[in-house]
Amino acid sequence: MSAFIVIVEDEEDILELIEYNLEKEGFDTIGFTSTKNVAQLLEEEPVDLLIMDRNLPGVEGSEFVAQMRDIGVETPVIYLSAKNKESDIEEGFERGGDDYITKPFNMKELVLRIKAVLKRTKKDKTEGxxxxxxxxxxxxxxxxxxxxxxxxxxxxxxxxxxxxxxxxxxxxxxxxxxxxxxxxxxxxxxxxxxxxxxxxxxxxxxxxxxxxxxxxxxxxxxxx
Amino acid sequence: MSAFIVIVEDEEDILELIEYNLEKEGFDTIGFTSTKNVAQLLEEEPVDLLIMDRNLPGVEGSEFVAQMRDIGVETPVIYLSAKNKESDIEEGFERGGDDYITKPFNMKELVLRIKAVLKRTKKDKTEGxxxxxxxxxxxxxxxxxxxxxxxxxxxxxxxxxxxxxxxxxxxxxxxxxxxxxxxxxxxxxxxxxxxxxxxxxxxxxxxxxxxxxxxxxxxxxxxx
DNA sequence: AGCCTCTGTAACCATTTTGTTACATAGCCT
DNA sequence: AGGCTATGTAACAAAATGGTTACAGAGGCT
Incomplete structure (x- = not known):
């Protein structure tokens, strides 16, 4: 299962770590340290999954996703977050996110979640x-x-x-x-x-x- | 999707890197290390896309594009820039640039942007x-x-x-x-x-x- | 391996589209 | 009006385009 995955994460070392591991799994990835330029990419390219840090400086990650949803971008999202209070998780889902994973996480878990989300959305896409x-x-x-x-x-x-x-x-x-x-x-x-x-x-x-x-x-x- | 792309970048190794990668993608490219002779080419040939360094010695890249727009050249532009201050980006767009990408960038991203811009401009022509x-x-x-x-x-x-x-x-x-x-x-x-x-x-x-x-x-x- | 299906390529033909030419007509000037 | 030039028209020829068929290689299945 190959897929094109966009990662938004402001800490560069974490970003690189994620990209390294996902590419090792055969995914195509592209990383950003801010939401800048991401919106356009999502609009114009068929992105299979967005991995989005909730704790970005400036724009809230989930706020960004909400804006995307408003203009009709349906790319599934996995949120990364250091927070793990129940309320935050709920908020994340409410705004249309598809999964939620709290830092610190191990790569195995992230990859599993990714595959799960991709499988789910692939089904959605091909149904109908x-x-x-x-x-x-x-x-x-x-x-x-x-x-x-x-x-x-x-x-x-x-x-x-x-x-x-x-x-x-x-x-x-x-x-x-x-x-x-x-x-x-x-x-x-x-x-x-x-x-x-x-x-x-x-x-x-x-x-x-x-x-x-x-x-x-x-x-x-x-x-x- | 084949396209004729003009690249203006004063650092020769970067220019070569870009040309190499774009030609690998099947684009026709021509590179310049200064804006000299570029104006004439844009006027006379149907160029699909201009990739323009903002930080050229001498003329500002965006200044050059502004002049082109004045004489009716509508070629879409992707700017390359080491700067990433917000103001610069806005200025670039204001002057009619179609996209903006900051150094250092990876080739995958550049290629994606290029395809997106080409798709957009092609669509503009064939829609509505x-x-x-x-x-x-x-x-x-x-x-x-x-x-x-x-x-x-x-x-x-x-x-x-x-x-x-x-x-x-x-x-x-x-x-x-x-x-x-x-x-x-x-x-x-x-x-x-x-x-x-x-x-x-x-x-x-x-x-x-x-x-x-x-x-x-x-x-x-x-x-x- | 043998058989089958799928698919890319090439060849051939029919049709449509388009460039060219020759001639007719219309516009403009004195 | 007469003459000149530009444009419209019609006919023909050339070129481009697409449909059809046959064939061969690739890949899958038994």
Whole structure:
């Protein structure tokens, strides 16, 4: 299980310790000694977990998270805190934090908590369904239903349809699709997208009567 | 996501480090140790991002960017700075910079910031709607609506109409259109614009009653 | 290993889009 | 009005683009 974890902790040695241990576990981490610049990162990148010191100089860590929640950032949070009074813990949870760990803590415990939170949120993310017209994509079981008929899709086809539905009414160009469906560093030809799209089209609309996927000549594809 | 990135940093080893890492990420980079020659490049080439040291000997980095903005260069900027006093950061943003990163920084963070800025500026370009009289251009779905009727446009026609609407009340000459719609380095005849404009006119106003696009004899075309 | 599925690539073809050219028309000047 | 130039129009050719198919390699499963 790889994940991108942001750590905010003003004591540099603790920050480094945490980063060292998490990277050893195979996580991608990025550390900050203040909340500065963190908000933007959370807004713009898919961060899997935020580890946040409650006792930062200046802004309260939980206050910061509350602001994030207000603008719609749902990144799960594990709070670090030297405090361990009951009231503080409750306050932390109240504001939408997902877990709470008091200093001093050992690394084993932190890693366990992290894995637990990630597992929980991963489930949340992949539960539920995406619907477009008479297409239903079950993200949990990764099944596709069209007019309640189950249609088998390969992983690639599923991911492709998923991002198309997730961006309906927006024309996605081949570069975007290559990056998001195939993966950021993959080097493929854009004709690859072409073929993949048409294999998907064939599966979801064999007699070409529905026109789910529209090709926008010179640009890309869209679900509209 | 490939992009053309210009880096201005007087310390050569840092410059090389940045270039090395960005090229590893698949970006095209060009480095300068002073602002000399950078202005010209920004004016003449479509640069996606400028990474600018604030602490250059001689001209202040942000001063340079301010001058660029004055002559209409909108390239997004990420500032590098050893300073981290609050006032400096605010000043950097005030002058139109898009992001700010303080030394020492790790490459991972820089790359993340870069991707975030690129995504943001790309999104700005491809999101939302442009409206002129009863014409609505949806940049996401690349659809044209006139009086709520959907009219199909080819890529070229769409881009052409987009830049016309984006510069309404300004007469655009053929050279400008060739450069911005067809692309900077392409060599076409200016009659090409002519024909393209008229094909567009035909589509958006078949019975020639609306006069959306006005031809300015001897100069070019405008939407007024 | 053998078989199967999935997927990237290349080749081919049909279609659309676009550049160019030639000619007609319209605007502007004397 | 006549003549000149710029622009519109239509037809054609070239180029770009995407669909389709076939094939081969990769990976998984028995």
């Amino acid at each position: 369904k995406v619907i477009y017209r008479d297409i239903t994509l079950d993200l949990g079981s990764r099944e596709l239903f069209i007019e309640n008929r189950n249609i088998e899709l390969t992983k690639l086809e599923f991911d492709l349809l998923h991002t198309l539905i997730g961006n309906q009414n927006i024309v996605l160009d081949r570069d975007y699709l290559l990056e998001h469906v195939w993966g950021g560093d993959a080097i493929y030809q854009d004709r690859t997208v072409n073929v993949a799209i048409n294999r998907l089209k064939e599966k979801i609309d064999p007699d070409k009567s529905k026109e789910y996927i529209k090709t926008v000549r010179g640009v890309g594809y869209t679900l509209c | 709607k442009v409206i002129y009289r009863d014409i609505t251009l949806d940049l996401g779905s690349r659809e044209l609506f006139i009086e709520n009727r959907n009219i199909e446009l080819t890529k070229l026609e769409f881009d052409l109409l987009h830049t016309l609407i984006g510069n309404q009340n300004i007469v655009l000459d053929r050279d400008y259109l060739l450069e911005h719609v067809w692309g900077g380095d392409a060599i076409y005849q200016d009659r090409t614009v002519n024909v393209a404009i008229n094909r567009l006119k035909e589509k958006i106003d078949p019975d020639k009653s609306k006069e959306y696009i006005k031809t300015v004899r001897g100069v070019g075309y405008t939407l007024c």
